[in-house]
Amino acid sequence: MGRILLACAASLALYIGAFTWLLDRPLTLGALGARIEASLARGEAIQQPKLVILAGSNGPYSHRCEIIEPIIDRPCINAGVAVGVGLDYLFTRWKKLLNPGDIVYLPLEEAQYARPRATGDLGPDASIMLRHDRATLWALPLRRQIAALFAADLPAVIMSLIETALTDDGFHDPRAAANGGYNAWGDHVGHTAMLAALNQSTLAAITPVHPTAAQIRTGYGTVLITDFLHWADLNGVRAIGGLPTGFADSPIADDSLAAIRSIYRDQGAGFLDLPNHSRYPRTAFFDTGDHLNEAAQISHSVTVAAALSRLTEQKHARSR
Amino acid sequence: MMFHTAPFIVGFLPICVTGFFALGRCCGAEWALRWLVTCSLAFYAWWNPEHLVLLAGSVALNYTIAWKLRHTGAPRAWLTVGIALNLALLGWFKYADFLRHIVAPNAPALHVTLPLAISFFTLQQIMFLVDMAAPMRDGRTTAPGTTGPETLPSLLSYAAFVTFFPHLIAGPIVRPAEVLPQLGAAGLARPCIENIADGLLIFLLGLGKKLVLADTFGGFADTGFNAAANGASLTFFEAWYASLSYALQIYFDFSGYSDMAIGLARMLNVRFPLNFDSPYQASNIAEFWRRWHITLGGFLRDYLYIPLGGSRTGALRRTGNLMTTMLLCGLWHGAAWNFVVWGGLHGLFLAVHAQYRRLFRPLPAGLGQALTLLAVILAWVPFRAGSVHNTLTVLRGMAGLSGITLPRMIVSALPPLAAIADPVSVMPFLGDARTLSFPEISACLLLGWLIVLALPNVHRMTDRARHWSLTGSFALSVQALLFAPHVAPFLYFQF
Numbered sequence: 001m002g003r004i005l006l007a008c009a010a011s012l013a014l015y016i017g018a019f020t021w022l023l024d025r026p027l028t029l030g031a032l033g034a035r036i037e038a039s040l041a042r043g044e045a046i047q048q049p050k051l052v053i054l055a056g057s058n059g060p061y062s063h064r065c066e067i068i069e070p071i072i073d074r075p076c077i078n079a080g081v082a083v084g085v086g087l088d089y090l091f092t093r094w095k096k097l098l099n100p101g102d103i104v105y106l107p108l109e110e111a112q113y114a115r116p117r118a119t120g121d122l123g124p125d126a127s128i129m130l131r132h133d134r135a136t137l138w139a140l141p142l143r144r145q146i147a148a149l150f151a152a153d154l155p156a157v158i159m160s161l162i163e164t165a166l167t168d169d170g171f172h173d174p175r176a177a178a179n180g181g182y183n184a185w186g187d188h189v190g191h192t193a194m195l196a197a198l199n200q201s202t203l204a205a206i207t208p209v210h211p212t213a214a215q216i217r218t219g220y221g222t223v224l225i226t227d228f229l230h231w232a233d234l235n236g237v238r239a240i241g242g243l244p245t246g247f248a249d250s251p252i253a254d255d256s257l258a259a260i261r262s263i264y265r266d267q268g269a270g271f272l273d274l275p276n277h278s279r280y281p282r283t284a285f286f287d288t289g290d291h292l293n294e295a296a297q298i299s300h301s302v303t304v305a306a307a308l309s310r311l312t313e314q315k316h317a318r319s320r
Numbered sequence: 321m322m323f324h325t326a327p328f329i330v331g332f333l334p335i336c337v338t339g340f341f342a343l344g345r346c347c348g349a350e351w352a353l354r355w356l357v358t359c360s361l362a363f364y365a366w367w368n369p370e371h372l373v374l375l376a377g378s379v380a381l382n383y384t385i386a387w388k389l390r391h392t393g394a395p396r397a398w399l400t401v402g403i404a405l406n407l408a409l410l411g412w413f414k415y416a417d418f419l420r421h422i423v424a425p426n427a428p429a430l431h432v433t434l435p436l437a438i439s440f441f442t443l444q445q446i447m448f449l450v451d452m453a454a455p456m457r458d459g460r461t462t463a464p465g466t467t468g469p470e471t472l473p474s475l476l477s478y479a480a481f482v483t484f485f486p487h488l489i490a491g492p493i494v495r496p497a498e499v500l501p502q503l504g505a506a507g508l509a510r511p512c513i514e515n516i517a518d519g520l521l522i523f524l525l526g527l528g529k530k531l532v533l534a535d536t537f538g539g540f541a542d543t544g545f546n547a548a549a550n551g552a553s554l555t556f557f558e559a560w561y562a563s564l565s566y567a568l569q570i571y572f573d574f575s576g577y578s579d580m581a582i583g584l585a586r587m588l589n590v591r592f593p594l595n596f597d598s599p600y601q602a603s604n605i606a607e608f609w610r611r612w613h614i615t616l617g618g619f620l621r622d623y624l625y626i627p628l629g630g631s632r633t634g635a636l637r638r639t640g641n642l643m644t645t646m647l648l649c650g651l652w653h654g655a656a657w658n659f660v661v662w663g664g665l666h667g668l669f670l671a672v673h674a675q676y677r678r679l680f681r682p683l684p685a686g687l688g689q690a691l692t693l694l695a696v697i698l699a700w701v702p703f704r705a706g707s708v709h710n711t712l713t714v715l716r717g718m719a720g721l722s723g724i725t726l727p728r729m730i731v732s733a734l735p736p737l738a739a740i741a742d743p744v745s746v747m748p749f750l751g752d753a754r755t756l757s758f759p760e761i762s763a764c765l766l767l768g769w770l771i772v773l774a775l776p777n778v779h780r781m782t783d784r785a786r787h788w789s790l791t792g793s794f795a796l797s798v799q800a801l802l803f804a805p806h807v808a809p810f811l812y813f814q815f
Contacts, residue, residue: 001517004524007790015795028756122803150799154536157796158763159756179728179745179755198728199745205552206748287745288753 019152023160024131026167032081033128035060039079039186040093049101050075051308054090055244056083056109057188061291062245062278063107064301065185071305072312074103078186082124083109083290087224088144089125091231092136100236105308106225106264107242107278109290110252113260114211114219126151179287180294189294191286196293203282208247208289213255222263229267240270240311245300247289248279272307321366323523323580324530326801332363336485337516337587344509352509353480356588360483364436371435374409379482381405382445383475386452390472399453403446410442418655437489439652441482443619448478448496450623477503486584490577492595492615502590512589519586521786525778526579528793531800534573537768540751540761541566545704547749548713556724556741558749559717561761566704567697568768571600574613579778594779600696600772603688604677605669608696616652620645631674638674643667653703658711662703669695727758 024030043052051074053059059080069076079094087108098104126148129137137148152160180190196203216222232239241264243252252260257277264271284296292300321328336359344352365372385402389395411419417429452472473481480503487494502508544554544562554562578595585592599612609617621630628641643664650663682688701718705711716722728743751757778786 001513001520003787004517004521004790007787008524008794011791011794012798014791015799028754118803147803150795150803153799153804154532154796155751155760155764158767159760162759162763173729198743201723201725202744202746202748207550207552 016149020130023164025160025163027163027173028159029124029128032085032124033132035081039077040097042077043097046075048075050077051103051105052077052079052094053105055080055107056112058107058109058244058290060186060188061191061286062297062300063304064187064297066183066187067298067301068305072309076185083111084123086120086123086125087112087221088140089136091228092139095231098237103238103240103312104232105240105242107244109244110211113221114215115221117220120220121147122151191294193293193295196286199287202287203285206289208250210252210256213259216256216259225263226267229264229269233268240272242272243278244290245278245280245292248281251277251279270311272311274303274307321363324527340509340588341511349509353476353503357479357483360485360488363485364488367436374435375441378409378441379479382449383478386449386472389453395453399449402449406442406446410438413438415655440491440493443493444482447619447623451496473500486581487592492578492581492592493619494592494615498593499590508589515589516587519583521790522586522778523580523583524790524794525786526576526583528797529572529576529579532793532796533768534569534576535800536764537565537569541569543751544749548705548710552749553713553722554717554749555722556717556720558747559714561750563697563701563714563718564765567700571772598777600693602692603685605673605692605695608692620649624648639671642670646670658702658706662699665699727755729755730758
């Protein structure tokens with residue numbers, strides 16, 4: 001019996017020790033972590049009122065701060081990362097850098113509202129915090145800290161070993177060459193229509209999954225967003241909700257749209273809904289239903305920027 | 321309540337084991353056995369208390385028939401009545417809609433709810449009746465291949481044997497003669513540290529197989545097979561990875577469950593027979609069936625195939641017996657044509673193997689193993705896919721008829737691959753459809769197949785290897801048990 005207990009204790013100690021101090025996923029989580037830190041660094045460097053776009057990967061792929069910035073006449077940071085990254089983590093990091101007068105635009109993916117707490121606790125940010133950002137981890141609830149200790153499942157263990165070995169061996173990540181990269185604003189660039197043409201069969205096969213209105217209303221993501229909207233209101237930060245980009249042939253249901261809209265309106269936040277509800281034909285996308293190709297990204301950004309300008313001017317006029 | 325859930329592990333199990341030994345110490349073995357039956361019934365009722373009546377009724381009815389069988393002058397008639405009643409019960413709950421659909425395809429479905437474990441406790445009790453009738457029927461003291469019970473056990477022992485929670489839900493299908501004497505042994509309710517430690521170790525290793533391995537591969541398999549069910553076509557690697565993942569999922573899931581059952585029984589001083597013996601290492605299909613779900617295979621052999629005439633008849637009849645046995649084996653897994661097809665394929669494989677063995681020398685072990693594995697994996701496709709259309713979609717993908725694609729980053733890193741595969745940004749039906757899904761699933765499959773093909777199973781490991789395996793798996797089991805957002809039920813629960 002003693003040997004069993006010893007084996008169990010050793011297993012836990014090895015697992016926690018390895019993931020706290022030794023193992024990492026430099027290709028997967030490293031890329032996400034670098035993205036988060038780069039946008040935070042840009043946010044920290046900007047001292048004047050700014051626009052921050054917070055979302056999943058539809059943020060950088062479908063929005064272009066480089067285009068939006070001159071139209072709305074304020075610095076723009078594209079801080080969207082990936083749909084799985086915990087909103088509590090992103091909000092905790094960004095709250096420190098948001099000042100009165102700043103605008104946060106949130107074209108969040110539907111899944112980000114509906115995500116259950118247990119899934120959110122094990123998102124990629126859990127491992128990122130455990131390995132590289134313990135200060136933020138300690139600022140989150142104890143539940144989140146314990147979950148972060150146990151965020152790695154079997155595929156994560158295997159990929160940690162592979163990615164760590166590959167990086168130590170000087171592996172050159174081919175993703176940038178294949179898919180494009182990021183500019184100084186945090187926008188994804190280089191995901192051209194020409195590259196997108198190679199993905200048309202993939203795009204044609206995708207069947208988007210839409211959470212129901214009930215899932216959106218009761219999701220843990222909605223709780224986090226509501227808390228953030230409340231915080232923004234108290235701190236003079238203007239939060240504006242929005243819709244993620246998606247296929248025109250797979251619209252968000254009306255009741256789900258209403259559920260999303262009411263999350264913002266109930267907290268007194270703005271909500272930007274374009275006439276097309278940010279839906280585009282599949283040919284306008286790059287590789288998934290969340291990622292517009294570069295040409296469509298630019299066009300969508302012009303439309304969003306114009307709508308954001310109108311929305312902020314209306315507010316400004318009302319406050320005068 | 322499932323073995324791999326926190327309520328079972330930290331609630332039911334400690335209460336059951338502690339109560340069993342405490343009652344055994346202070347009140348005697350009979351009270352301990354009563355406690356065990358009570359716990360087992362509570363365990364069963366956790367899912368659906370209404371079905372408890374069915375289980376209790378089935379136990380009472382079969383015990384009555386066994387008594388009649390032993391104490392009246394017509395054992396054969398009572399045996400026939402007993403088997404017929406058991407099969408009728410199973411037939412109504414499991415096959416009514418299936419048969420109705422065959423007879424009258426347009427008739428509305430009956431929607432009979434399948435009571436949990438009915439396939440298992442029905443076989444268990446048929447076995448008991450046959451074994452009880454054996455000495456009465458032909459003067460033998462044993463049923464075929466067993467040492468059958470010579471006297472009728474007490475109702476309490478019988479109820480404990482049928483409802484014993486470690487095997488109640490999904491086996492192993494234990495022989496009455498293997499377990500009844502253990503349940504009546506004087507030392508049953510005396511705690512044995514060695515058995516508790518052994519049992520706990522086997523249980524924890526089974527838990528790891530289920531939570532860490534089976535559920536991981538299950539996720540990969542679901543992506544591919546669900547896509548096929550939704551009308552998508554799978555490319556070569558998507559189809560193969562889904563099929564290879566399912567073959568691993570069902571092995572780790574069911575052998576993990578069996579290990580947990582064996583471990584739980586061992587903690588309570590009962591030894592169960594081995595149910596899986598590294599079946600994917602078999603060098604031919606007959607050997608596969610001697611290693612896969614051994615207790616079901618044994619039941620089918622001794623209670624169906626041999627009574628049908630077995631291999632003592634001519635080649636044609638033997639083939640017919642094999643096909644009948646395997647078709648019924650498929651049907652036992654579920655009332656659907658995909659299970660019949662699976663059983664039929666295995667019957668065919670066994671028949672071909674038997675003919676080949678008669679005419680030719682055995683294949684080299686490695687080649688035999690590869691062919692066996694390929695046949696088994698292909699047969700899992702209809703088993704999992706559920707319909708002819710979905711099966712054909714997956715098989716078309718496996719044959720490369722729906723194209724061969726690979727992530728562009730892989731093709732960029734290894735340009736010669738461009739000759740065989742079209743580069744795509746992501747493969748939509750592979751794992752989470754992320755850029756790195758392909759290497760991730762490849763590495764997981766490599767590990768999974770390494771475990772099943774190259775390593776000894778839990779029961780063949782040295783004690784030291786078991787402890788090292790526990791060191792390697794325990795933390796991941798805790799991770800899956802307490803933190804995974806979704807707990808997948810055991811696959812064999814549906815059978």
